[in-house]
Amino acid sequence: MSEHEHQHEQHEQRASSALELRVRALEARLTEKGYIDPAALDVLIDEYQTKIGPRNGAQVVARAWAHPEFRRWLLEDATAAIASLGFTGRQGEHMVAVENTPAVHNMVVCTLCSCYPWSVLGLPPTWYKSAPYRARAVQDPRGVLKEFGVELPQTTQIRIWDSTAEVRYLVIPQRPAGTEHLSERELANLVTRDSMIGTGLPTPAA
Amino acid sequence: MSYHSHADLGGQDVPGAIVQEPEGEYFHGPWEPRVMALVVAMGPTGMSNIDMNRAARETLPNYRDLSYYEIWLAALEKLALQKGVLGDAPPPPPKQVLRADSAVAAIKKGFSASRPAVKPARFSVGDRVRTVGLQPQHHTRLPAYARGKLGVVERIHGAHVFPDTNALELGESPQWLYTVAFDARELWGESARAPHSVISIDAFEPYLEPA
Numbered sequence: 001m002s003e004h005e006h007q008h009e010q011h012e013q014r015a016s017s018a019l020e021l022r023v024r025a026l027e028a029r030l031t032e033k034g035y036i037d038p039a040a041l042d043v044l045i046d047e048y049q050t051k052i053g054p055r056n057g058a059q060v061v062a063r064a065w066a067h068p069e070f071r072r073w074l075l076e077d078a079t080a081a082i083a084s085l086g087f088t089g090r091q092g093e094h095m096v097a098v099e100n101t102p103a104v105h106n107m108v109v110c111t112l113c114s115c116y117p118w119s120v121l122g123l124p125p126t127w128y129k130s131a132p133y134r135a136r137a138v139q140d141p142r143g144v145l146k147e148f149g150v151e152l153p154q155t156t157q158i159r160i161w162d163s164t165a166e167v168r169y170l171v172i173p174q175r176p177a178g179t180e181h182l183s184e185r186e187l188a189n190l191v192t193r194d195s196m197i198g199t200g201l202p203t204p205a206a
Numbered sequence: 207m208s209y210h211s212h213a214d215l216g217g218q219d220v221p222g223a224i225v226q227e228p229e230g231e232y233f234h235g236p237w238e239p240r241v242m243a244l245v246v247a248m249g250p251t252g253m254s255n256i257d258m259n260r261a262a263r264e265t266l267p268n269y270r271d272l273s274y275y276e277i278w279l280a281a282l283e284k285l286a287l288q289k290g291v292l293g294d295a296p297p298p299p300p301k302q303v304l305r306a307d308s309a310v311a312a313i314k315k316g317f318s319a320s321r322p323a324v325k326p327a328r329f330s331v332g333d334r335v336r337t338v339g340l341q342p343q344h345h346t347r348l349p350a351y352a353r354g355k356l357g358v359v360e361r362i363h364g365a366h367v368f369p370d371t372n373a374l375e376l377g378e379s380p381q382w383l384y385t386v387a388f389d390a391r392e393l394w395g396e397s398a399r400a401p402h403s404v405i406s407i408d409a410f411e412p413y414l415e416p417a
Contacts, residue, residue, distance in 0.1 A: 016235050016237070019235065019237045019276070019279070020235070020236060020237045022237075022279065023237040023240050023241055023244075023279060024237075024240075026244065026279070026282070026283060026286075026292075027240060027244060029286075029292055030244065030248070030286065030291070030292070033291055033292070033297050034297075034299075034300060034303065035248065035251050035253070035291060035297070035300050035303065036244065036247055036248070036303070036304075037247075037303055037304060037305050037306065039305070039306035040243075040247055040303075040304040040305055040306045040308075040309045041240065041243035041244065041247055042243075042306070043306045043309040043310060044242070044243040044246050044247060044304075044309055044313070045239040045240070045242070045243050047309070047310055047313065048232065048239075048242065048243075049232060049233075049239065052313075053229075053230065054229055088314050088315070088316065089313050089314040089315055089316035090246070090313040090314075090316045090317065091316070092316065093316040093317065093318045093319065093320075094318070094319065094320070094363065094366075096361070096385075109216075111214065111215055111216030111217075111349050111351070112211075112213055112214055112215075112216075112260075112264075112347060112349055113213055113260055113263065113264070114274060119316070122232070123232045123242065125226075125227040125231070125232075126225070126227055126234070126273075126274065127224045127225055127226060127227060129274040130222075130224065130225070130274075131215050131218075131220045131222070131270065132220050132221070132222045132223065132224050133224045134215040134216065134220075135215045135216065135217065135218045135219070135220035136220070136224075137216075138216045138217055138351065138393070138405050139216070139217045139351075139393075139394055139398075139399060140399040140400065141400050141403055142399065142400045142403075143399060144224065147223065147224050148224075148226065154402075157402055157403060157404060158400055158402075158403040158404075159403065159404050159405075159406075160403060160404070160405045160406070161385075161406055162216065162349065162352075162405060162406065162407045162408075163408065164347045164348070164349060164407045164408045164409070165319070165347060165363075165366060165369075165383050165408035165409075165410070166319035166366060166367075167363055167383070167385070167408050192229065193229045
């Protein structure tokens with residue numbers, strides 16, 4: 001490691017431990033004031049680290065691929081269709097599912113903050129909340145897609161959904177070719193987080 | 207004093223790559239999950255609402271220099287001081303405290319923004335509308351890139367809590383919410399980088415005029 005890298009790392013560590021202390025102090029004060037129960041924080045962290053994540057959304061997409069009735073319901077009333085699989089609540093109260101086709105590719109952003117469908121995708125990745133993504137997704141979607149390694153035919157319309165209110169969007173990617181024989185569980189394994197944001201495509205069938 | 211949001215980034219010239227992240231990588235420091243959980247747990251206490259939180263975040267003068275959880279942390283500290291929760295005097299009693307045994311049920315229930323409508327919707331699907339052009343001197347959810355632009359109503363979502371008044375603690379004042387779609391050339395001109403793309407926002411009725 002160069003001297004410069006070493007200094008940089010030391011700086012990062014100091015910043016991180018300063019933040020650690022600041023957060024601990026805030027939590028202690030809010031607990032003392034009777035606003036926070038630290039045990040509830042542990043439960044929330046466990047829930048969002050191990051239970052609520054993009055595998056929820058992958059199950060929704062796989063069901064839509066496998067069952068035309070469910071797909072129709074999902075496109076008509078995504079909140080109810082998704083709730084039928086047990087995925088409800090915070091940052092997923094008002095869901096809309098949008099379907100990719102050969103003619104239209106959907107992509108979701110929140111240019112004003114970091115709105116994201118937590119109930120089906122979990123906590124947003126850092127890039128989704130970052131300035132470059134929020135700035136460029138609405139203006140240069142093909143450039144953004146290229147950064148993610150996705151190139152679409154010029155004839156495909158790119159449709160960007162800027163989540164500026166409390167509606168949250170889930171992209172239903174196109175079902176990969178050659179997957180007719182796969183079970184719903186196997187289909188879900190092909191559904192990536194990015195394919196449900198619209199910055200990626202599902203994994204092709206093996 | 208004029209209101210300035212540092213968070214309204216759509217269409218701005220922001221350098222830097224979009225740094226990708228593997229699925230399941232949610233945090234980059236042990237303090238980050240704690241901040242996430244604190245913000246979620248403060249919801250039921252009634253100290254602030256989601257629109258006050260967003261206003262507190264977007265007006266942080268150093269917004270663009272902070273990581274996202276640093277933004278959440280700084281805004282939480284700011285609001286807790288403003289609302290007298292952190293101070294020398296005893297704070298107002300919390301409306302409700304999130305407990306370990308009810309935390310999962312609370313997030314599964316969520317916080318619906320739907321409210322009964324107080325008047326009929328002004329617009330229907332297919333209507334041509336123009337967004338208002340002025341930047342109000344308070345929190346709002348009409349992005350700068352979509353102001354004074356011609357679009358088409360594509361979906362109607364019912365009446366929702368109106369962020370502009372809710373952020374100011376002036377009440378929820380429910381307003382009809384619409385998805386309004388714009389042609390890329392309407393937003394970015396004939397030199398639009400993706401001229402055949404369509405961009406939509408979710409716009410509250412007061413943001414729209416008939417066109």
